[in-house]
Amino acid sequence: MSKKIAVIGLGKLGLCTALCLAKKGNYVLGYDTSKHVIESIKKRKFDNYEPDVINYLNKYKKKFEYSNSFNSILKADMFMLVLPTPSQKNKAFTNKYIYSFLNQLIKYREFLNKKIHIVITSTVMPGSCNEFINYIEKKTNLKINQNFYLSYNPEFIALGSVIKDFLNPDMVLIGSSSKDAEKDLIKIYKKFVINKKISPMSLISAEITKISLNSFVTLKISFANTLQRLCEKFKYANPYDVTNALGKDKRISKYYFRPGLPFAGPCFPRDNEALNYFQDLIGKKNKFITDATIQSNKEHVNFLNKKIMNYIKKNKFKKILIYGLSFKPNTSLPERSYSLNLVNLFLKKKVNFKIFEKNINYNNGIYKKLKKFLITKKKINSKNFDLLIDVHSLKPKYKISKIDLWNLNF
Numbered sequence: 527m528s529k530k531i532a533v534i535g536l537g538k539l540g541l542c543t544a545l546c547l548a549k550k551g552n553y554v555l556g557y558d559t560s561k562h563v564i565e566s567i568k569k570r571k572f573d574n575y576e577p578d579v580i581n582y583l584n585k586y587k588k589k590f591e592y593s594n595s596f597n598s599i600l601k602a603d604m605f606m607l608v609l610p611t612p613s614q615k616n617k618a619f620t621n622k623y624i625y626s627f628l629n630q631l632i633k634y635r636e637f638l639n640k641k642i643h644i645v646i647t648s649t650v651m652p653g654s655c656n657e658f659i660n661y662i663e664k665k666t667n668l669k670i671n672q673n674f675y676l677s678y679n680p681e682f683i684a685l686g687s688v689i690k691d692f693l694n695p696d697m698v699l700i701g702s703s704s705k706d707a708e709k710d711l712i713k714i715y716k717k718f719v720i721n722k723k724i725s726p727m728s729l730i731s732a733e734i735t736k737i738s739l740n741s742f743v744t745l746k747i748s749f750a751n752t753l754q755r756l757c758e759k760f761k762y763a764n765p766y767d768v769t770n771a772l773g774k775d776k777r778i779s780k781y782y783f784r785p786g787l788p789f790a791g792p793c794f795p796r797d798n799e800a801l802n803y804f805q806d807l808i809g810k811k812n813k814f815i816t817d818a819t820i821q822s823n824k825e826h827v828n829f830l831n832k833k834i835m836n837y838i839k840k841n842k843f844k845k846i847l848i849y850g851l852s853f854k855p856n857t858s859l860p861e862r863s864y865s866l867n868l869v870n871l872f873l874k875k876k877v878n879f880k881i882f883e884k885n886i887n888y889n890n891g892i893y894k895k896l897k898k899f900l901i902t903k904k905k906i907n908s909k910n911f912d913l914l915i916d917v918h919s920l921k922p923k924y925k926i927s928k929i930d931l932w933n934l935n936f
């Protein structure tokens with residue numbers, strides 16, 4: 527009999543997770559408290575740009591139920607929590623959505639006695655999973671591994687390719703409360719991932735691994751960007767030649783190693799900030815690496831701002847087009863994007879500008895706020911604009927002066 531897996535939270539990551547699990551033969555019960563989310567799924571709509579979601583919704587509909595009703599998930603054996611864990615002021619992630627769900631779940635003690643497996647997929651601070659275990663044990667008479675299992679299984683996916691990344695991971699991270707819990711999760715992944723890609727470990731090791739991975743990538747991005755600022759001081763130094771050559775060394779590798787935009791979006795900055803905070807919390811003196819990454823990223827924002835403003839002034843450009851608002855191509859998310867920073871800079875400096883974004887999502891408040899600046903493709907011509915800022919190096923073919931932020935040559 528196929529496993530019944532409840533996926534809790536059908537947002538950017540959760541819906542894709544649910545659909546991939548359904549594709550791999552599991553029976554999936556999707557649950558989300560948001561009516562908008564469930565209605566959208568019914569109407570075969572998804573707020574975020576994600577290839578294959580609608581196609582999968584149709585293709586695997588016999589393996590995927592979804593509902594706003596908590597009762598609909600009670601028949602599940604496994605509960606995969608893909609709930610929001612937003613960053614707080616101190617940069618640690620909050621677990622309040624997870625606790626809110628656990629509080630609901632533990633109301634059904636009898637049902638919990640059937641030995642369920644709680645899998646945390648949300649990004650959490652190291653130490654959180656043990657706190658969840660202690661919380662459930664304290665609030666009920668249930669015992670970990672006797673009455674329930676708990677695992678930490680975050681996904682390493684990029685927005686815009688969540689389904690593809692989920693089904694073809696470089697690594698599957700599984701932190702578990704016991705070997706049996708570990709085996710239970712490995713069984714699911716073995717249907718599409720080879721053994722050596724699976725990394726089983728303790729809960730705390732997995733929690734540290736998850737935020738370290740993104741933190742290391744931001745360090746790498748910042749290193750490449752730092753080299754750009756270094757090369758800028760020398761007439762014949764080319765930062766792209768330098769990073770291209772360095773990337774050929776296997777120990778470094780070419781991925782995420784080209785000078786360009788500062789790192790941004792809903793995941794990279796916050797995982798690095800969380801690791802920075804965590805090191806502070808445990809009083810270790812190795813904080814400077816994460817701290818330097820954050821400072822270096824801020825410097826890169828200032829570096830690009832200054833360079834762009836100087837270029838606009840020098841060439842007396844009067845009508846600017848920001849080509850791309852999202853934090854990277856093929857997503858509609860503008861959260862913490864460099865373009866958003868550019869918008870604020872232009873507003874402050876009274877630069878006349880408009881924005882073109884291919885993947886607009888008016889359910890996102892940022893787009894609503896910037897509506898008067900957003901233009902359609904039809905309006906892009908040399909009459910309306912004298913400078914196009916190609917934020918994502920998409921190389922659009924308009925006869926307008928351009929600057930490409932991934933190939934600076936000005």
Ligand SMILES: NC(=O)c1ccc[n+]([C@@H]2O[C@H](COP(=O)([O-])OP(=O)(O)OC[C@H]3O[C@@H](n4cnc5c(N)ncnc54)[C@H](O)[C@@H]3O)[C@@H](O)[C@H]2O)c1
Pocket residue numbers: 534535536537538539540557558559560563608609610611623626627647648649650680681682683684685793
């Ligand atoms: N999006 C990513 O690229 C990404 C990548 C890696 C990790 N993560 C992590 O995954 C987690 C989820 O991220 P996301 O981007 O999918 O978030 P999201 O905000 O897009 O989706 C979360 C969903 O949970 C629902 N929800 C909230 N409370 C609920 C409850 N009590 N019961 C049921 N549903 C509830 C919301 O309505 C929403 O639809 C976060 O911890 C995030 O850090 C996300």
